[in-house]
Amino acid sequence: MEPWSFNQPVLLNKTRHASSVLVWTLVGATGLTTLWAFWAPLPETVMVQGKLQPLRPAQAVTAPVAGVVDQVTVKEGQQVQAGTVLLHFDTQKATAQRDAGRISLASLERQFKVNQVLLGEGLQNALTPEERELYRNQEQEQRGRQSSEAASLARSQVRIQGLERSIATAETVAERYQQLLQAGASSELQVLSARERLAQLQSDLEAERRDEQRLSANQAAGIASRNVSLRKENERLRQQMQVLRRQISEAELLLESSSLTASTDGVVFDLQVRPGSVVQRGDSNRPLLRIVPTDPLQAKVYLPNSAIGFVQIGQRADISLIAFPAGDFSDLPATVQRIGSDALTPEQQRRELGLDAQGLHFPAVLKLSSQTLQVGRRSLPLQAGMSLTASLHLRDRRFISAITGLFDDKRRSLERLR
Template sequence: MAQLSSNGNKTKPVTLNGQSQSQDPQAQTGTNGQQTSTREEVFDQPVILQQTPLWSHAILWSIVGVTTFTVLWAAFAKVEEAVQAPGRLEPEGAVQEVQVPINGVVDEILVEDGDRVEEGEVLVRLDPTASEAQLDSLKEVLKSVEQENAFYRATLYGKDSDANTADLSLSPEMQALTTNRSAIQAENQVFEALLNGTAADLNPEQLARLQSQAVESSSRISAAQLEVSQLEAQREQNNIELVAGERRLSIDQSILDDLTPLYEQGGIAKLQYTRQQQQVLDDAAEVARLQEEAQRLEYAIAQAQERFNREIAVTNTDLLNRLAENNKRLADIDSELNKTIVQNDQRIADLKSQISQAEQQIRYQTVRAPISGVVFDLQTQNQGVVGSQGPSQPVLKIVPSDDLIAKVYITNRDIGFVEPGMEVDVRVDSFPYSEYGDIKGTLVWIGSDALPPNQQELRKNYTFPAKIELDQQELIVRGQTIDLQSGMSVSTNIKTRKRTVLSIFTDLFLRKVESVTTSR
């Protein structure tokens, strides 16, 4: 193909392989200067590069082969699809916050941050002086109230109490009640002894009172009984005289009867007969008088006996009335004592409860480790610091010695693709993956509900909590073991499924197409 030169003349194409060149006819017949000029013109001409068919075909088929192989590899080769979930390492058991449930002053701190402790080991001791003083005071009060109640019960049941009233903290009213009850009870025993006529169970003081009461009551009874006795003696004497008078009357009457025939025959003088008659009349009058006296004495004796019986009855009635009055007073005193005993029992129960609380407070003075683990976040650093700032203020925390797990948060977008049992690659952010590698694990638990956003835990959206069990608790780098620690942040890849490379590209393509079709 002909092309124009720089001077406007037509030239023939010149190939680089020397088969043909484009020349100017004037340049072939010119001088050397002209030849030099002609060479410059030749190099100014355009050059067409031509390839051989072999190289073209090789490049073409190479491109086709590589493309075909790539498509086939993408169609059959599978790669792991993973869901990323950030989180941190936590002990399998919850971190225990150690709190002091009471206010106190720190006396001794036995641990430091990072110390490993066993369950039950003493961590902090508080000053127990105030609590021990309170406990001793409560025990003294309890002992006093119990002795007081024992004294009241002994008084109620009439038993001797071991406690001395002077040693008891009795109020004046209660002292008066117990004293009056003892006096009334002793008086009742005397009254009962007077009624029953027995004094075997009385003490000397009661015997003295019994004798005094007996003298007072027997003086009246004795007077009545003496009157009866005197009247009975008079009656006895009167009966003797009556018998003698009746005998004299009988004799004189017999003599008169014997003298009557003689007097009628004139055998004796009238004076003698008249005297005998007068003697019989006198004897009859004496017998009549004695009989009348006997009746009077019988009536008088009956009256005196009635007065005697009435005096005894009055004495017994008075004793019974006084017994009834004393028993009523005893009932009132016993009611007051029982009321006081009930109040003291309630007070004893309250004191025992307070003692139990005080003993518990003393036990709380010694703070022990609830679990085995490592101490961290120790708040109380110096002695003399108040041990408890409130129920929500822990003095320290203990990380359990249990194995660590990874607690991660899965987004709503990815939660549908994960399930327990999936394999997980766990990468600790503190140790670069390229140098330290990762730790294999297994997804063991997924929360049933999403957690709201939390800025403290760096959750900006609603996420589902999940737990990953680690296959190992350390990283091994160049033969050196590095233990994992609670609180380390991790990045995890949860292997959900295997997909072909081609499906990944088609998925990206479809998303682009969808984004184009849905845009306005």
């Protein structure tokens, strides 16, 4: 058999069907893409940082009085109930301080009351037997000083009286010598001697009178000086008694509050003291420890100024905990519960967000849907202080608006450059 073959040449013409399909496919895809760009929603979200915290802030526990810690009865991370004893103070020093203070205060009060009576500002009948004995001793001492001054003044007055009598006699003698001199019965020397004797007595009298005035002034000044001294001493005693009463009150307060207890339920955190630690009263800069309340946890985040206008109360958020990577664990749903009415101050922003944070930030609180993170059949408990990232859906934009927004930004940049 002969092989089959074409007896005449065959001409093949290209069909236009395939190219038409390709063109219309491209046109349709372009049209659909354009329609999708105009109508397809593009969700706009914001990622914010924050951390978990209880509803109530951690409570700083300070010492009610200054003292020395004797025993710490709790440990870091321990769960405590309201009324649980946290630590005991050393009461030996407080007891000794209270007893010594009471003894010193009683002695000062006795001296103060005696001084009041010596000044004439208190009643002797109000004194106790011990105070009366002290009063009599001081009164006798005071009278002894006054008697010595009075005796010196009395002796001076007696000398003045004697000099006055001697002067009167000397005047009489001088007059008689003068009469005898005129009659020729006496010499002129006798007259001069009598007059000299009279002048000497008058000089002694003037000196004694000045001495009397000095003694009298000293006596009056001594009484006034003693009164001033007594008043100054009473003022000093009053100040010392106030100091002693305050020390006694602090010692009694320490004895009454020798055991420091928790005022709320929570977990012990940041324990700073141990047996032998010296603590100061109410030192808020160095608290003894902190108690984190066992309240339900909430997420505190900080919204940037560009997103604050789109966030509303009740809005949904998805929380991813730094301790549980999102690739291995699911997000934790939450809702916006509270939004701050004012932005953070620069100091607050540096403390909460660090130096890298730019622009204004507003605090917000997210309510968690669960207090545990579910992983299969396991429930992982959440802890206060865990860092997190929250994703909040702000709005739905058209894809085309996002594209045009980029061009608008570029155009504005060029306009600003011009």
